[in-house]
Amino acid sequence: MLVSRGARHMAIAVCAALVLASAACGRDAPPPDTADPAGTPARLYGTDGNMINTFGDEFKDQAGMLAGMKGTTPLAPLSADFKARIKALRPELTDYTYAGETYDAIVISALAAQQAGSIEPAEIANQINSVTTGGTECETVPACLALARDGADLQYRGVSLKRGGFTDAGEPSTASYATLHFGSADRLDDSKTEYVGAGDESTTTTKKPPKTSTAPGKIDPLKIGGLLPETGDLALAYPPMEAAAALAIQELNAAGGVFEQDVVWVPGDDGTNPDVAKQTVAKQIEAKVSVIIGAGASSISRAVLPAVVKAGVVLFSPCNTDAGLSTIDDKGLYFRTAPSDILQGRALADVILRDGPRKIAIVARNDSYGTGLQGNVKSELEQAGFPTDMIELLTYEPPTPAAPDIDFTTGANQIKTAGPDGVLVIGFGESAQIIKALAKAGVEIHH
Numbered sequence: 001m002l003v004s005r006g007a008r009h010m011a012i013a014v015c016a017a018l019v020l021a022s023a024a025c026g027r028d029a030p031p032p033d034t035a036d037p038a039g040t041p042a043r044l045y046g047t048d049g050n051m052i053n054t055f056g057d058e059f060k061d062q063a064g065m066l067a068g069m070k071g072t073t074p075l076a077p078l079s080a081d082f083k084a085r086i087k088a089l090r091p092e093l094t095d096y097t098y099a100g101e102t103y104d105a106i107v108i109s110a111l112a113a114q115q116a117g118s119i120e121p122a123e124i125a126n127q128i129n130s131v132t133t134g135g136t137e138c139e140t141v142p143a144c145l146a147l148a149r150d151g152a153d154l155q156y157r158g159v160s161l162k163r164g165g166f167t168d169a170g171e172p173s174t175a176s177y178a179t180l181h182f183g184s185a186d187r188l189d190d191s192k193t194e195y196v197g198a199g200d201e202s203t204t205t206t207k208k209p210p211k212t213s214t215a216p217g218k219i220d221p222l223k224i225g226g227l228l229p230e231t232g233d234l235a236l237a238y239p240p241m242e243a244a245a246a247l248a249i250q251e252l253n254a255a256g257g258v259f260e261q262d263v264v265w266v267p268g269d270d271g272t273n274p275d276v277a278k279q280t281v282a283k284q285i286e287a288k289v290s291v292i293i294g295a296g297a298s299s300i301s302r303a304v305l306p307a308v309v310k311a312g313v314v315l316f317s318p319c320n321t322d323a324g325l326s327t328i329d330d331k332g333l334y335f336r337t338a339p340s341d342i343l344q345g346r347a348l349a350d351v352i353l354r355d356g357p358r359k360i361a362i363v364a365r366n367d368s369y370g371t372g373l374q375g376n377v378k379s380e381l382e383q384a385g386f387p388t389d390m391i392e393l394l395t396y397e398p399p400t401p402a403a404p405d406i407d408f409t410t411g412a413n414q415i416k417t418a419g420p421d422g423v424l425v426i427g428f429g430e431s432a433q434i435i436k437a438l439a440k441a442g443v444e445i446h447h
Contacts (some may be wrong), residue, residue, distance in 0.1 A: 024353070041446035042415075042438075043355055045424040046071030047348065048098045049322065049365075050431040053094045054236040056186030058432035060148035065435065066182040067447040071424075072347040074321065075178035076100055076160045077195055089250070090243040095208025097237055099244040100159035101318035101337040102293065106224060106248035106335070107141060107158055108132065109291040109316055113222045115149035119290045121314045125333050128208040129312070131156050133165030140343060141248075142255040152178045160337055169326050174199030175339035177347045184447075198343045222258045223356075224249075225266040225284035227294025227304070227315075233399065234296040241318060245293065270295040273401065273426070274303035285311045297428075298322030299367040309333055322368045323376065341369070345376025348424065352377075353384055357422035361392040361415045361435055363408075364426040369397060374425050379406050392418050399430050406433045412441035421446075 026093040044066070046055075051071040059065045078096055082103075087093055112127035113119055123237040131144075133155030136146040147154040155165065164173035177196050179400065183189035229238050245265065253262045266287050270277040277295055281304045291314040293299045305328065308315045315334050328334065352360060362377060366368035378391055394411045397417050415423065415438060423438065425431045439445060 001110035005157065009332060018161075018390045019024055020321035024065065026428055029128075033403070038231050040419070040421045041444040042361075042420055043422045043446045044435065045348065045352060045422060045428050046431065047344065047424075048097065048319075049186070049369070049428045050425065051180045051182075052097050052237060053187050054239075055429065056182065057236075057431065058429065059186050059435075062436070062439070063186065064184055064447065065439065065445065067184045067187045068445075069182040070351060071121060072177050072179055072344055074101070074160075074175055074344065075195070076162055076176040078159065085201065085251075086243050086247050086342065089247055090239065092265060093239055093243050094239075095240050097240050098319040099205075099240040101246045102228075102241040102244035103294055104158040104160050105316045105318045105337045106245060107144070107252065108156060108161075109224060109261055109293075110248075110252050110258050111144055111154070111156060111224060111315070113290065114145060115151075115154075117219075119222050121290045121312055121333065123334075124290055124297065125314050126209045127217065128169070128316075128335055129166040129205045132161060133206075135205050138359060141251045142180070145252070145258075148288040150360070153236040163197070164199060166205055166335070167372060168205045168207060169328065170332075170335035172199065172337060172339050173201055173204040174344055177344065179351055192411050196347065198346065199339065212307045219259045220259075221261045221264050223264045223266055223287065223289040225289035226291045227270045227273045227277060227280055227292050227296075227300075228268070229285070229296035230267075230269035232270070232276070232401075233430060234270075234272040236429050237296065237319075241296075244318075248252075268292075268294070270297075270300050272297055273302065274300060277304050278307060281307050285313060290314065291316055295320070298325060298369045298372075299366070301325065302328070302368060305330060323370050324368060324372060340375055341373045343381050345373060348373075348377050351420055352381065352384070352424065355422065357420070359390045359392070359418065359420040360386070360422045360424065361394065361418060361420040362398065362424045362426065363394045363411065364413075365398045365430075366395040367398055370398075370426045377424065377426075391419060396427075398427075406430055407443070408434050408437040408439075412437040412443065416441045416443050 035355045048170035051073050112124045116123040117126045135155045137155045139157050169174050179194045181189050181192040249265045268280040277300045301320050309331050317336045319338045320336050322338045323342045362374050
């Protein structure tokens with residue numbers, strides 16, 4: 001999921017994207033008997049966890065190491081207006097990864113509360129899917145809040161949620177992916193970014209929520225709590241999410257807030273660590289928040305979800321992509337604006353196949369995000385005709401506060417011996433240690 005330091009199952013179809021179709025529907029891989037990988041430079045591929053500008057900062061002592069690395073991330077084309085508004089708040093911002101998804105998660109939560117006429121989490125949860133589908137389409141906070149205050153049926157279309165609304169499972173029925181490229185300065189080259197749409201609008205929910213009061217009595221202010229990676233493995237990806245959260249709260253309150261009161265934001269750190277996250281969740285529950293925005297990593301959401309469900313609070317992540325979260329037992333309280341990694345697996349497979357590699361090594365964090373996406377990419381490659389015996393799978397244990405460094409020497413030597421001409425690294429900021437270990441082992445990197 002995001003860059004570090006350190007899907008509820010969605011029915012999927014390829015929508016007007018030949019590039020995804022080629023990966024999912026049988027594009028042939030080059031025949032393995034013509035391969036001679038020995039001595040061939042290996043292309044680097046990444047995912048949403050490391051395809052971000054701040055990842056380049058990990059290579060200040062090896063400038064240009066990432067040049068030519070390419071990968072995918074859930075990302076809708078962001079309007080110049082949205083970028084200007086968020087930069088006005090945070091001028092130093094260099095990335096927008098999951099900014100749109102964070103903004104939308106908070107706005108949808110506020111609209112659902114207004115629509116429900118309540119700050120009770122269960123009643124808000126009943127309205128979340130419905131404010132994204134059917135009714136009058138609206139794109140701005142003032143327009144959508146006005147409809148919600150009037151008790152009108154509305155269909156929110158915001159920054160990341162553009163086409164289909166949410167599914168019954170509480171996640172986007174459609175998504176946009178970007179293919180990103182690192183340039184020679186270890187920064188993303190925006191001129192090479194490509195966008196493709198994926199998903200199936202027909203999976204958008206048609207269920208109607210319970211009727212609510214349009215004229216509620218005195219209600220306490222809506223409190224929304226954060227569970228975002230201020231520290232830990234995903235800290236490098238925190239700035240865009242924090243900035244988007246601040247912008248959403250500012251714009252909601254400038255438009256009159258919810259129940260004619262300011263929405264209250266209660267910040268909180270997930271630490272990219274289950275123990276830190278559980279402590280933060282306990283504090284947010286004690287603070288009586290109705291909705292918790294987070295966690296950053298899918299594995300952290302899995303770790304805290306039992307406590308969140310027990311407390312009857314909504315957990316709404318802007319960046320969880322683990323496909324298994326689509327069917328997790330959440331009592332209807334878990335939502336996300338990020339798409340399932342089933343979609344990203346297809347996008348990544350296509351990016352790899354375009355380069356015509358003969359052998360691929362896929363290195364992944366040993367957690368629900370890493371191994372889940374690793375399996376999805378492998379499956380998509382095989383469906384496209386890539387030989388199974390030409391796909392090398394390796395995993396590593398994610399770093400911990402007690403052991404922040406990863407010893408990938410054995411894995412790097414294994415890759416050196418195998419001689420792949422493509423290496424996909426699925427991880428967070430610690431991916432830098434994997435790439436440096438490959439270079440130290442003598443794996444020649446294609447630039």
